[in-house]
Structures are given as structure tokens and as C-alpha cells.
Amino acid sequence: MMHILLAGGGHAHALLIRELIQNPQPHIRWSCISDHNHSPYSGMLPGVIAGHYQTAELMIPLQALCERANVEFMHGSITAINAGEKNVQLSDGRNITFDVLSLALGASPLLSRSDKRLLPVKPLPDFLHALENLTPHAGADIIGGGIASVEVALALAFRWGKNAGKIRLISRNHALLPGHNARVQKMARQTLQNVGIELLLNTPVNADFNLQAQAIDCSAAAGHAALQNSDLTLEQGFIPVNDFLQNPQFPRIFAAGDNAHFLSRPLAKAGVYAVREAPILLHNLLATAQGKKLRPYQPQRYFLTLIACGGKNAIASRSWFAASGAWVWKWKNKIDQGFMRSFD
Ligand SMILES: Cc1cc2nc3c(=O)[nH]c(=O)nc-3n(C[C@H](O)[C@H](O)[C@H](O)COP(=O)(O)OP(=O)(O)OC[C@H]3O[C@@H](n4cnc5c(N)ncnc54)[C@H](O)[C@@H]3O)c2cc1C
Incomplete structure (x- = not known):
């Protein structure tokens, strides 16, 4: 067989x-x-x-x-x-x-493979375990400029609330969320600013970079x-x-x-x-x-991304489309819960 x-x-x-x-x-x-x-x-x-x-x-x-x-x-x-x-x-x-x-x-993220100061966001079970031991008032540096880092930074700010120390999002790129349209990028920047997250762009993290004691690696996947x-x-x-x-x-x-x-x-x-x-x-x-005929996979050019913003708000992004609000979070929640229920 x-x-x-x-x-x-x-x-x-x-x-x-x-x-x-x-x-x-x-x-x-x-x-x-x-x-x-x-x-x-x-x-x-x-x-x-x-x-x-x-x-x-x-x-x-x-x-x-x-x-x-x-x-x-x-x-x-x-x-x-x-x-x-x-x-x-x-x-x-x-x-x-x-x-x-x-x-x-x-x-899994690239940087934390060599920089042991960084806690990688993946594998997720290890990250979730480590999350329990993070100290809110110590704040955190979140490395990466893509969806994962934006979502993790905003979720941490929400989790820690008034107890949060300084949270910084640090990316080597000159733009936040590269590949997404300008309105989505602006919405994300504004949302980070609203909750006091400092955004450092054009900032590559290397061994000499002065990181906070708690730093999470959401950089590009290796x-x-x-x-x-x-x-x-x-x-x-x-x-x-x-x-x-x-x-x-x-x-x-x-x-x-x-x-x-x-x-x-x-x-x-x-x-x-x-x-x-x-x-x-x-x-x-x-x-x-x-020994039968294979079928090709044809990836779609654009896909919908729903970016969770900490509280029950989210940003929607697809090609030129941008939207945000509580209704976007409800939409995301429905899709995510539906996906998980499909395994019951
Ligand atoms: C915070 C965050 C938010 C994200 N949001 C989105 C989003 O909104 N939309 C989107 O499209 N993508 C999103 N992504 C990206 C998405 O997580 C990945 O693209 C996706 O998980 C890739 O799935 P995968 O099936 O390739 O691997 P994974 O989901 O990483 O699964 C790998 C599996 O292999 C197992 N495994 C690993 N190593 C071994 C080993 N050595 N031996 C045996 N088993 C092993 C693991 O236990 C796991 O079951 C997000 C990522 C993060 C971190």
C-alpha cells in the first residue's frame, strides 16, 4: 500500500x-x-x-x-x-x-534565530507560554513592519492597558505594512499612535541596537x-x-x-x-x-486581510480597498470562528 x-x-x-x-x-x-x-x-x-x-x-x-x-x-x-x-x-x-x-x-521569524534577546512569535505554543511571563510595566519592542507586528503590538497594548510600559514597533522598512494600500497604512499608523505605540521605521535591529528588556520578533519568516x-x-x-x-x-x-x-x-x-x-x-x-494527472494551483493576486487592532476593532485591506471599525472586527471574528468550527 x-x-x-x-x-x-x-x-x-x-x-x-x-x-x-x-x-x-x-x-x-x-x-x-x-x-x-x-x-x-x-x-x-x-x-x-x-x-x-x-x-x-x-x-x-x-x-x-x-x-x-x-x-x-x-x-x-x-x-x-x-x-x-x-x-x-x-x-x-x-x-x-x-x-x-x-x-x-x-x-518562523529570522532575527531571533541569531539574536537571543528576542522572543519569536512562532512557534505559537512557545510564544503563548512565554506571554504569560511578560511584565506589562517593562513594555516591549515589537520587531517587524508587517501585519503580525502591528497586530501583536496593538493586542499587547490592549492586554496591558494602563499598566503598559513603553511599546515600540520597530521596522527596517521605510513604510509600515508594505504591500498594503496607502489608506490602510495610514489607518494602522493612526491606530498605533492613538494608543501611544512608538513607531520606528528605517530602523534595522542588529546586535548593537539598544532593545528594551522584552522584545518580540515578528520579522520576516525564514x-x-x-x-x-x-x-x-x-x-x-x-x-x-x-x-x-x-x-x-x-x-x-x-x-x-x-x-x-x-x-x-x-x-x-x-x-x-x-x-x-x-x-x-x-x-x-x-x-x-x-499515477494520475496533477492539477495546477493558481494563487489569487489579491486577498482580503483583516487586521485586528487590539480592542474589538479591525482594519480591512484588499488591493485598493480600505475600511476600519467595530464592524470589521465582527466580520473577522465571524470568519475566524467559522474556520475553527469547521474542524468540529
Ligand atoms: C500574529 C500573526 C498574525 C497573522 N495573521 C495573518 C492573517 O491575518 N492572514 C494570513 O493570511 N496570514 C497571517 N499570518 C501568517 C500565518 O500565520 C502563516 O502564513 C501561516 O500560519 C502559515 O501556515 P503554515 O500552514 O505554513 O504553517 P504553520 O501554521 O506555522 O504550521 C506549521 C505546523 O508544523 C508543525 N511543526 C513545526 N515544526 C515541526 C517539526 N520540526 N516537526 C513536526 N512538526 C512541526 C507545527 O506544530 C505546526 O502544526 C499571521 C501570522 C502571525 C504571527
């Missing part, structure tokens, strides 16, 4: 496993390796920091999904990938072989460490994939979400792509196992 191995519990895999509950594929042996039995949904992280949700509410029950879908769940941390020999290595010494491999291990221990030829630290989400060097290896580098057009590291990739990934894994 063909063995399809799902490495990591990323969004594409969680959705693929959910689909297997509805449409079982019993002629295939499916298994999934993850270092956690839940897979966190980052879209709700700002709401957890702000106190609108409990931590449990952002946890996709990965192991339980696997059990319902007849996918063997293996708890373990992948440390190396031997694509040529068709196996992956786990930190406990186990070696798991596969016929077809799909990788959804995600990515490839997963396990990928460095592999015979895959990487592209900027990520797994290159063609339009079929397939690695051209090892056609029995697929990748989706943040750990993939889409060769036709580099994509932003955004969960929305991982979600849309799921049905194509499922089709192509099955097609590879069965």
Missing part, C-alpha cells in the same frame, strides 16, 4: 485531513507527524493576546482529526529530510519512510530549520515547488504554506495561501500515488 506522509500540521494538512473524513481514501496509508497534537491558528492569536479568546479556541485538534480520518498520528519533531532515501528523521532517533511526502512545517538538514536544493531557505506544489528535483515531494517557495511567483507568507492550496495538494498527492 502506498504511504503518503504529511510532515507538520500546517493549515494545508489540517484541511486535507478534514477532507479525508468526508472522503476517505482507504487504499492509501496516510500518516501525519507533528510536534504538537494541536495546530494553532495564527489568525486568532491577536485575539488571544488581547483576551477576547481563550488559548484553546485557536487550537485545531490535529490528532483528533487524524483519528477521525484514519490518518496515523505520530507525535514527533522532524529534524532532517532524506529526500533521495525517502525518509524523515525525528529528534528521538526514529526514521520514518514514505512513498510520497508533503511538507507543511511552517516558518525557512524551517529541518530543511537545512536535507538533500533538497532550497530557494532562500524554502522548498521550491512548481505550479503543482511539487518539488521539481524530487517529484514525490510536495510542499504547501509558509515552508514552500512557489517558483512561478513568490507568494507572501500568508495563511490564506496555505488554506487555498489544501484541495490541490490533496488531489496531487493522490494523483502521484496513483
Whole structure:
């Protein structure tokens, strides 16, 4: 029986496993390796920091999904990938072989890998644990100029309220939220200002930079460490994939979400792509196992981003569109809760 191995519990895999509950594929042996039995949904992280949700509410029950879908769940941390020999290595010494491999291990911020003063926002379970020990009056530096840093800074300001020390958002870029339209950027700057968050642009953080005692890394995503221990030829630290989400060097290896580098057009590291990739990934894994025709993934050019602003307000951004208010937060809340309920 063909063995399809799902490495990591990323969004594409969680959705693929959910689909297997509805449409079982019993002629295939499916298994999934993850270092956690839940897979966190980052879209709700700002709401957890702000106190609108409990931590449990952002946890996709990965192991339980696997059990319902007849996918063997293996708890373990992948440390190396031997694509040529068709196996992956786990930190406990186990070696798991596969016929077809799909990788959804995600990515994590770059700076904190070398600068140990920084607390990385990912992996989320570690961050959520560390969050409990942060001291409000000590304030915090939030590194990065994208959505994650804006959301984390505003959520922390809301969580700490009047007890908050100085919160600074520090980015090496000259603009906040690069890639978003000017109105969205202005709304975000204004929202940060309204709650007293200091914005430092054009400010690269290096070893000489004087950081506050508490600093959170939301900087650009870097490839997963396990990928460095592999015979895959990487592209900027990520797994290159063609339009079929397939690695051209090892056609029995697929990748989706943040750990993939889409060769036709580099994509932003955004969960929305991982979600849309799921049905194509499922089709192509099955097609590879069965010698059938693969289907291309066609990423959308624009997608809606809803940026949580600490309290129950949010900013909506899509191409030239910009809006903000309590109704945008309600919209985001409905989408996020609906996404999580789909795994019940
Ligand atoms: C605060 C914040 C807000 C964000 N908001 C948005 C947003 O509004 N919209 C949007 O599109 N994107 C958003 N993002 C980006 C989004 O989080 C990522 O693009 C998305 O999580 C990528 O999903 P993924 O499936 O690639 O990986 P992940 O969701 O990171 O999943 C990786 C999985 O692999 C597992 N894993 C990791 N390492 C190992 C290992 N060694 N062995 C075994 N298993 C392992 C993990 O436990 C996890 O289950 C946000 C990110 C942050 C930090």
C-alpha cells in the first residue's frame, strides 16, 4: 500500500485531513507527524493576546482529526529530510519512510534565530507560554513592519492597558505594512499612535541596537530549520515547488504554506495561501500515488486581510480597498470562528 506522509500540521494538512473524513481514501496509508497534537491558528492569536479568546479556541485538534480520518498520528519533531532515501528523521532517533511526502512545517521569524534577546512569535505554543511571563510595566519592542507586528503590538497594548510600559514597533522598512494600500497604512499608523505605540521605521535591529528588556520578533519568516538538514536544493531557505506544489528535483515531494517557495511567483507568507492550496495538494498527492494527472494551483493576486487592532476593532485591506471599525472586527471574528468550527 502506498504511504503518503504529511510532515507538520500546517493549515494545508489540517484541511486535507478534514477532507479525508468526508472522503476517505482507504487504499492509501496516510500518516501525519507533528510536534504538537494541536495546530494553532495564527489568525486568532491577536485575539488571544488581547483576551477576547481563550488559548484553546485557536487550537485545531490535529490528532483528533487524524483519528477521525484514519490518518496515523505520530507525535514527533522532524529534524532532517532524506529526500533521495525517502525518509524523515525525528529528534528521538526514529526514521520514518514514505512513498510520497508533503511538507507543511511552517516558518518562523529570522532575527531571533541569531539574536537571543528576542522572543519569536512562532512557534505559537512557545510564544503563548512565554506571554504569560511578560511584565506589562517593562513594555516591549515589537520587531517587524508587517501585519503580525502591528497586530501583536496593538493586542499587547490592549492586554496591558494602563499598566503598559513603553511599546515600540520597530521596522527596517521605510513604510509600515508594505504591500498594503496607502489608506490602510495610514489607518494602522493612526491606530498605533492613538494608543501611544512608538513607531520606528528605517530602523534595522542588529546586535548593537539598544532593545528594551522584552522584545518580540515578528520579522520576516525564514525557512524551517529541518530543511537545512536535507538533500533538497532550497530557494532562500524554502522548498521550491512548481505550479503543482511539487518539488521539481524530487517529484514525490510536495510542499504547501509558509515552508514552500512557489517558483512561478513568490507568494507572501500568508495563511490564506496555505488554506487555498489544501484541495490541490490533496488531489496531487493522490494523483502521484496513483499515477494520475496533477492539477495546477493558481494563487489569487489579491486577498482580503483583516487586521485586528487590539480592542474589538479591525482594519480591512484588499488591493485598493480600505475600511476600519467595530464592524470589521465582527466580520473577522465571524470568519475566524467559522474556520475553527469547521474542524468540529
Ligand atoms: C500574529 C500573526 C498574525 C497573522 N495573521 C495573518 C492573517 O491575518 N492572514 C494570513 O493570511 N496570514 C497571517 N499570518 C501568517 C500565518 O500565520 C502563516 O502564513 C501561516 O500560519 C502559515 O501556515 P503554515 O500552514 O505554513 O504553517 P504553520 O501554521 O506555522 O504550521 C506549521 C505546523 O508544523 C508543525 N511543526 C513545526 N515544526 C515541526 C517539526 N520540526 N516537526 C513536526 N512538526 C512541526 C507545527 O506544530 C505546526 O502544526 C499571521 C501570522 C502571525 C504571527
